[in-house]
Amino acid sequence: MQKFISCALALFVLSTTLTVAACAPESKNDRGMYAINMEYCPETGKIVAEMTAEVANTSKVALEQLKFQLWANAYRADAKYKPVSETFESSAYYNGASYGEMKITGVSGAQSFEVCGEDENILSLALASPLAPGERASVQICFEVQLAEINHRLGITANTVNLGNFYPVLCHLASDGFHEYVYSSSGDPFVSEIADYDVTLTVPEKYVVASGYAAEELADANADDGKRAYHVSAEGVRDVAFVLGESMECITAEVQGIEIAYYYYGDTAPEETLAHAAESLAFFSESFGGYAYPRYTVVETDFVYGGMEYPALCMISSGLHESERPAVVVHETAHQWWYAMVGSNQFESAWQDEGLAEYSSALYFEKHPDYGISYHDFIEASERSYRAFFSVRSQVAGEVNTSMNRPLTSYSGDYEYRNIAYDKGVILFDRVRETIGERKLLRALKRYASEYSGKIALPSQLAGCFAGAGVNLAGLFESFTEGKAVI
Numbered sequence: 124m125q126k127f128i129s130c131a132l133a134l135f136v137l138s139t140t141l142t143v144a145a146c147a148p149e150s151k152n153d154r155g156m157y158a159i160n161m162e163y164c165p166e167t168g169k170i171v172a173e174m175t176a177e178v179a180n181t182s183k184v185a186l187e188q189l190k191f192q193l194w195a196n197a198y199r200a201d202a203k204y205k206p207v208s209e210t211f212e213s214s215a216y217y218n219g220a221s222y223g224e225m226k227i228t229g230v231s232g233a234q235s236f237e238v239c240g241e242d243e244n245i246l247s248l249a250l251a252s253p254l255a256p257g258e259r260a261s262v263q264i265c266f267e268v269q270l271a272e273i274n275h276r277l278g279i280t281a282n283t284v285n286l287g288n289f290y291p292v293l294c295h296l297a298s299d300g301f302h303e304y305v306y307s308s309s310g311d312p313f314v315s316e317i318a319d320y321d322v323t324l325t326v327p328e329k330y331v332v333a334s335g336y337a338a339e340e341l342a343d344a345n346a347d348d349g350k351r352a353y354h355v356s357a358e359g360v361r362d363v364a365f366v367l368g369e370s371m372e373c374i375t376a377e378v379q380g381i382e383i384a385y386y387y388y389g390d391t392a393p394e395e396t397l398a399h400a401a402e403s404l405a406f407f408s409e410s411f412g413g414y415a416y417p418r419y420t421v422v423e424t425d426f427v428y429g430g431m432e433y434p435a436l437c438m439i440s441s442g443l444h445e446s447e448r449p450a451v452v453v454h455e456t457a458h459q460w461w462y463a464m465v466g467s468n469q470f471e472s473a474w475q476d477e478g479l480a481e482y483s484s485a486l487y488f489e490k491h492p493d494y495g496i497s498y499h500d501f502i503e504a505s506e507r508s509y510r511a512f513f514s515v516r517s518q519v520a521g522e523v524n525t526s527m528n529r530p531l532t533s534y535s536g537d538y539e540y541r542n543i544a545y546d547k548g549v550i551l552f553d554r555v556r557e558t559i560g561e562r563k564l565l566r567a568l569k570r571y572a573s574e575y576s577g578k579i580a581l582p583s584q585l586a587g588c589f590a591g592a593g594v595n596l597a598g599l600f601e602s603f604t605e606g607k608a609v610i
């Protein structure tokens with residue numbers, strides 16, 4: 124994700140230790156599958172859906188329950204962990220306070236179910252018999268989501284409908300079982316394994332559907348009902364998301380056989396935005412290894428922050444100033460490598476994808492001087508921002524927690540989160556490059572992308588990809604992540 128936060132460079136937006144082993148689906152048989160049949164009704168502002176989830180037990184323990192994250196419940200009036208901080212409340216709730224929720228209306232394939240967790244954020248299904256490691260189970264879940272009026276990942280916005288994180292998604296399944304996460308107004312709390320998706324989406328015919336994977340219109344049995352149904356099939360993705368818009372236009376380009384689509388409605392220079400997406404996708408493919416999906420979609424939508432990434436799709440805010448758009452598009456495109464393809468625990472070590480996505484932007488701008496943003500300026504802006512943060516916090520609080528492997532809930536707010544996950548992350552990768560040089564840095568990042576694509580990599584596994592660089596960098600990574608490095 125990228126937030127609207129100013130920094131020293133006015134031209135553009137710069138924006139607990141893990142104790143479990145990474146859990147990595149290694150073959151298609153280890154992957155889960157979601158078949159979702161859903162309809163969005165604008166009259167009620169609701170999604171009504173039925174979903175079949177096929178779960179593979181990739182852990183080392185027998186599972187007595189299956190657990191799913193209910194991210195849509197973060198939009199409840201009484202949510203403990205709200206989706207936006209007070210700073211962003213007024214721009215998010217454009218029509219005043221508005222709330223949503225998810226209701227589980229039926230479950231089959233399990234003995235019983237309950238909505239639980241720290242903040243009604245978990246659906247727990249009790250299985251008739253424990254699911255042994257390596258076994259698979261299939262359950263059906265019927266649910267309804269009341270959408271809030273909010274410019275957010277999930278909600279009815281002023282001009283569009285954002286459908287991100289709208290369905291029950293399996294909790295992060297590590298070797299020791301399920302890990303539950305709460306929502307967080309700072310950062311992206313999502314940690315999902317890759318799975319195959321088959322989605323049928325019915326919407327009023329007035330809507331254009333923006334999707335990361337091709338949305339194929341289905342033959343309409345009731346041609347005069349004013350609805351259209353679309354089928355989307357996506358293999359090996361961490362989640363699926365859509366944006367619905369009434370007056371969106373679409374332009375496309377092709378890069379290395381990948382179709383790049385840009386859906387927009389307010390952008391007065393759409394060809395330029397499309398070019399930022401196409402050029403950065405080409406650059407990152409060359410730098411880190413090939414893009415994994417058949418299509419890449421960028422969607423302009425009403426969104427409280429700068430942008431938000433999903434596999435093969437990113438949302439960029441309609442509120443971006445023209446000068447801010449390149450940095451946001453490039454950052455979100457880098458996320459296709461860092462989180463979408465190469466997964467990491469965004470809740471426990473957000474710097475791993477945010478720091479790397481932001482640093483990848485520095486690499487992109489360095490090689491594209493037309494933007495007028497030099498590598499040096501980019502790094503210096505991060506350093507300036509981080510040092511100002513450190514200085515202010517030291518004076519106010521006496522000491523500052525600058526560790527990087529820590530849960531999103533440990534941050535005091537957006538300011539601390541941005542400086543630790545983004546700026547300090549950028550500085551770390553810059554120091555790595557200073558030590559081993561650009562060629563070895565890129566070789567290590569290519570290795571990281573190829574070894575961990577489709578998996579969830581631990582911070583130590585990212586650091587481990589630099590082991591062959593001829594210099595022992597483990598200490599450098601550790602000094603940054605444990606908050607010991609002096610910057």
Ligand SMILES: [Zn+2]
Nearest residue numbers: 124125477480
């Ligand atoms: Zn981001």
